[in-house]
Amino acid sequence: MSGKIYESRHLVKYYECDTNKKMTLPMLVNIMIHTSGEQSHLLGVGDDFVNEMGLSWVILQYEMKFNRVPEFAEEITITTQALSYNKLFCYREFKVYDSNGEECVTAKTTFALIDMVNRKMARIPEEIIMPYEAEFNKKLVRTPKPEKVDEKVTSTEYRVRFLDIDRNQHVNNSKYFDWALDALEYDFLTSHELNYVNIKFEKEVHYGNMITSSVSMTELEDGKVLTAHKITTGETVNCELSIMWK
Secondary structure, three states, X not given: OOOOEEEEEEEOOHHHEOOOOEEOHHHHHHHHHHHHHHHHHHOOOOHHHHHHOOEEEEEEEEEEXXXXXXXXXXXXXXXXXXXXXXXXXXXXXXXXEOOOOOEEXXXXXXXXXXXXXXXXXXXXXXXXXXXXXXXXOOOOOOOOOOOOOOOOOEEEEEEOOHHHEOOOOOEOHHHHXXXXXXXXXXXXXXXXXXXXXXXXXXXXXXXXXXXXXXXEEEEOOOOOEEEEEEEEEOOEEEEEEEEEEO
16 A cells, blocks of 8 residues: 655746746756655654754656646646655655646656765665555565667766755756756757656766766657766766657
């Protein structure tokens, strides 16, 4: 049996949208994570409670499926639920609905706890996870890996700024989406819409780092386009991401 479901309504603001008047991927991710944070706070196991134990939640992977992207001035409902957990990982689901109750987006995520001093993964304490009423299952959930970039890549470099860093003292997850999407051309982004997203985080990025955002593109037989992305610092792969576009 899965855990408690929490839902929140949100009016899509103009500053959360791109030039197509559609909600940006980074903003959508931020709103989803904010919703899970609201649930944690109401259950008494919010960030302050977790941080007092010397721990912090991190996200290791997202797998997202899009029926359509929410638009400017649209009221959406976001639901979230902790599905299951084991000693090291917690698996959470998000869903986004429009005002007619039609499902726009689903997302499966893998969370873990890290020790804030040594920055290594920690076991999940019962007092943190129990309020969600998620099922314990020792089996690992195998999420597909993102597609790899091929040899036909284009790359862009960025410096990690102060405003890219969140309260966990590393780059906010949404910034990786910024870097990945910015490597694509304007004409492509204004003529294609998200269909599927898979992102896996490997190594943290910190303030002052120079990162490289690389992308390769493959046109598929069904008319869709697959873009594969890689975020690196030097020889270190920090994140891999693949997106299906329609």
